[in-house]
Amino acid sequence: MEVSVEGGVEVPVDSSETRRSDDAALRVRLLGPLSITRGGAMLALPASRKARGLFGYLTLAPRAAARSQLCELLWDVPNDPRGELRWCLSKIRGLVDAPDRRRVDARADTIRLDLTDCFVDAIEIMRALQDGIETLPPARLRMLAALFAGDFLEGMEIDRSPVFSSWLTAQRRRFRDGHAAVLEQLVKSVPDDEAFDHLGTWLQIAPFERRVHEALLDALARCGRLREAEEHLAASARLFEAEGLDHAPIRDAWRAARAKTDGAAAARPLVVAAASAASSVAEGGSPLAARRASIAVMPFADQTGGAAVPGGPGDGLAYDVITRLAKLRSLFVIAQGTVFALRDRNIAPHDAGRMLGVDYIVSGSLRRQGKRVTVMVELAETQTARIVWAEVFDRTVDDALLVFDDIGNSIVASIAHEVEAIERNRAILRPPNSLDAWEAHHRGLWHMYRFNQVDNVQAQHFFETAVRLDPTFARAHAGLSFTHFQNAFQGWADRRREIDRAIDTAGQSLMADDRDPAAHWAMGRALWLRGRHDQSFVELETAIDLSPNFALGHYTLAFVHAQTGDPDAAINYADHSRQLSPFDPLLFGMLGSRAMALVRLNRFAEAADWGVKATARPNAHAHILAIAAYCLALAGRLDEARTYMAAIRKMVPDYRVDDFLTAMQFAPDDAALFREGEKRIGLG
DSSP, rough: OEEEEOOOOEEEOOTTOOOOOOSSSSSEEOOSSOOEEEEEOOOOOOSEEEHHHHHHHHHHHHOEHHHHHHHHOOOSSSSHHHHHHHHHHHHHHHHHTTTTBOOOEEETTTEEEETSOOOOOHHHHHHHHOOOSTOOOHHHHHHHHOOSSSSTTTOOOOOOHHHHHHHHHHHHHHHHHHHHHHHHHHHHHHHHHHHHHHHHHHHHOOTTOOHHHHHHHHHHHTTTHHHHHHHHHHHHHHHHHHOOOOOHHHHHHHHHHHHHTTOTTTOOOOOOOOOHHHHHHHSSSOOTTOOOOEEEEEOOOOOOSSSSOOTTTHHHHHHHHHHHHHHOOOOOOHHHHHHHHHHHHHHHHHHHHHHHHHSEEEEEEEEETTTEEEEEEEEEEETTTTTOOOOOOOEOOOSHHHHHHHHHHHHHHHHHHHHHHHHHHHHHHHHHGGGHHHHHHHHHHHHHOOOOOOHHHHHHHHHHHHHHHHHTTTTHHHHHHHHHHHHHHHHOOOHHHHHHHHHHHHHHHHHHHHTTTHHHHHHHHHHTTTTTHHHHHHHHHHHHHTTTTTTTHHHHHHHHHHSSOHHHHHHHHHHHHHHHHHHOHHHHHHHHHHHHHHHTOOHHHHHHHHHHHTTTTTTTHHHHHHHHHHHHHHOHHHHHHHHHHHHHHHHSTTHHHHHHHHHOOOOHHHHHHHHHEEEETTTT
């Protein structure tokens, strides 16, 4: 997957067919002055900057571009934009077409440039960044670094073409970030004598990035070049102070590096990321214990036209996303004042992310046209410049407040889901004995979401490790509570004992942070197990009051309403939880809850369809298959019901409706419906 920019925001595109080998039909250099080579001979480029700019844009375009879009890109107020576009395309055809190969593909009203058998430096780099550069060998990193021969389309500025200028600026920022990411990985993987060269280049392109100063000081300390390190520390302090930036983390990094070289093995562990350091101070804990993934949300660029107005919809949307992410309590979120101040100083989003030392950066743009609003947003890893999620929201504006509220909900839920998935996958690759509390928690989540007894035991172990390392980590206590809930709900251990443990650990979570929605979620589930349904509803409603975007809170309200509450409310909560988290690990539960609510409403045919959908989700357990089997039986689809029951018996040989009803908590009349379902299957 590659990345291309439209309107200054990058979105993933597929360019997997672009050639990498030396036998490429054409070799295109976009980094530095544009050049095109065929068979080792450099081709003469058109004199027209617009023709060359059009070629660069089409090279990275994610899909065929409309002629009207290309006219808007390059011509402000031309006399004959389509005529000028045709002239530029003729120049590009003369440059890259061959007698047996037409590369400029003009179909209907769209234009596409076919370079599938060519080598393009920018695409090569974007592919590597998107696939992940953390595990690349030094030789591959050196090759990528060598491709950065200058700025993207160096010298290609075009007067009176504001859309092209915006696109060009965004691309240059993106590739500078990519260059810094490649250099950072190189510094980590090569000997010090080579690393100093890469550190020098990294400093040139990212002079305000704390990690490069810290890496340089650490390398100088290892090599015993202490005087040079002190001189660099003083110079960097002057540089940062002149820009009103905090130099303290770099000074702390030097003290830690110096302590290591002096043999002070007991030196306090260093937290490099500024956000993590600030989090530690604010929360009064040690840096290691308080570590959380950190994120900065930059104001959304308003591309509606005219001068951007402070406090406009782009600023409002960013403020809303920042506030809602902070309410989730699972991320360290940079405050609004800081990111808005950086925006006002014309600091680009990815530059801001690296200056702040955060793990993730959110950026995007907003455009209103008549009754429609389009919001483009992306989430990127700061250190590797890899885009991990991007989306375009296009809505009709009937009520602006409701539209932006809906878009904000979707952005926050997607960010939370993506970050948690990345952190889980990263933690699973770490050696178990090297995990800190944050990593142990996410390792526990990875096992917890497997929904089987063996993994549940592993999840419990990692959550216990997390709370031992940081007793104030509310989410680790909540995860531990969920493992005890699973033991009771699935019948894997003594039910009464596990319910007590689920309540006790949920209580520890609330004591650690009673503003964390996950703590109230854990307590709500545990109280439901004990049959204290009214109190369960209070805790679960508190969870979503604290954080309206907490998808698991909405799902669990669907789950308990489906059995002991209002079935119509259960359907609404289930639908909303799926809207907030459409790829959630508990999606089978959201769908299954909807099916159970429909049974209570005597809508058996619909219930059967939703039950079947639930079983198709990964890690659906025996109770989910039972929901499908009983719903199908009630809907008269007996052969399908017996198929599901046979599948259940392979998982749990002695499974009966009493196992299902013991796990759930239906009123007698509703329980009778599910007993009728098993009776119809003929296995009761």
